[in-house]
Amino acid sequence: MRHIALLFFLVFHGGLAHAEPGTPIRIGLLPTLSAKVLMTSYQPLRVYLERELQRPVEMFTSTDFKRFQHDTLAGDFDLMVTAPHLARLSQMEAGFLPVATYLAVNRAVLITANNKPIKLIDELRGRNLAIFDPLGLIVLQAQQWLEDRGLESERDYRAVVFPSHNSVGFSVQQGESLMGVTSPAGLRQLPPETREQIRVFAELPQVPGLIWIAHPRMKQAANRIQTALLRFAETPEGAQFYAGNAYKGMRPVTPEELRSLDRSAREIKRLIQGLP
Template sequence: MKALIQRIGWLLCACTAAAGAAPGSDDIQIPVFPYLSTERLVSLYEPLRRHLQETLERPVRIVTSPDYRSFVAAVAQGEDLLVLNAAHMARLAEVDSGYRSILQTTNPLHALVIVRAEDPVAEVADLRGTRIVTPDPLALITLMGHRMLREAGLTPSTDVEMPTADTHNNALTLLLGDDAIRAAIVSNRAFTTLNEGTRARLRILADGADLGGIPSIVYQTGPGHEGADRAFLTREILHFANDTPAGRAMMQTLGHGGLREVTEADRAVIDPFVPATREVLAAP
């Protein structure tokens, strides 16, 4: 397979050789959108990295960006062999940059409104006048969370303050560590990856599962990788995720269930979120 074009802007996350070693010109870099901390992403996707490195017989590294906006910009400028993207950003990359979504997770993504376990608040409407922390404004979960607030009769940034954190787990850390924060909006998948002790300190106030149909992660190939590359990756990653012990364990840890091929119906489900995604990207 052709070597991946290297670009300034990716934050190197996983080292397949000695710590601090520079990537080689033949290394394959797999960008993962920064919905969790760098360390957490590297740990969670290590089984996939290792499997692809063995299969492709090339050094493979997991990379990400400091924030969602820079991730979108970096993906748009590249021709990555494989990108693990958020559903709305993946659709944007398809429409604007010639990427092709090939696989998506089987368990759907939805937003959760989380409060501390001891908080007596009974419903989302009772959060009026409080501070609710969300991930990056560009996160699909943030857009979903805004919808949940509106359905509860609250206008985001008017009836409630909406500070943001760069990742889902950082949003939960703020909730647990700052009494000025009353609630956090994060994904069900991010909540799943918490250890039992942390989950015990939190409570799900509201669950946006009724939206349904949105995948947690979409696997994409770049515009320079079509035909044999795309078919090979589709087949190989499906086999890894659904048929191997390491792949099934990774899917379970992530709460993704498994992987399946993307259909046109899947694209139609995510299309309503594309205008809001463009609006956030256009904001200063």
């Protein structure tokens, strides 16, 4: 199925498409969670945007990052909530318009075991680096940081993919991986018995959280959409939405932040092209 959230749209959208004039605004949500969880989480925002923009709003997602980026560039969505490096790639390649980003920022955190702490980054040579999502921005940030210090993935160390931040931490704790890549939120999620046995080797510079972008055909409406998104936190629907996540609110994304993503945007393009 091209957009796996269509069934959930029919459930959550109600009859507003028939009650309000205008063509529906199609919002694409990066598939970071299951379609059902995403649709439920963003329902307060959908209701709010329909009221503010006086147009029906539909929400969709895709099966994976590669499909989502394909659907984005194909023009399947009017607005998208996407990863920062995918947002920058869409802007660079097709003129998509950055609208807003969440207040919560992110960064790569490199961890090592307490009983075998790393003193020099060169100790990673020939060893395992535990990672969670090879397409994630913080993983790319960490690998670029290592590359700048002379360590290239698969040449100098092995990047081993684990299913969760917890399993990354456990691999480091058990000595299976000399170092792991996580995030501040991932670090907080670790069980106490794991957290007590690891230490932070390095915290890399912060990067933006998820970014809202608009298709170029939405240029005339972009300012109105941005205003609505920035005011969302002040509404009852906003309070409901932000109570269920760590996003905190929204703000404009700066040109400097976008330019800082250029290297990661080029790398995510290369990685996605290599996927089946």
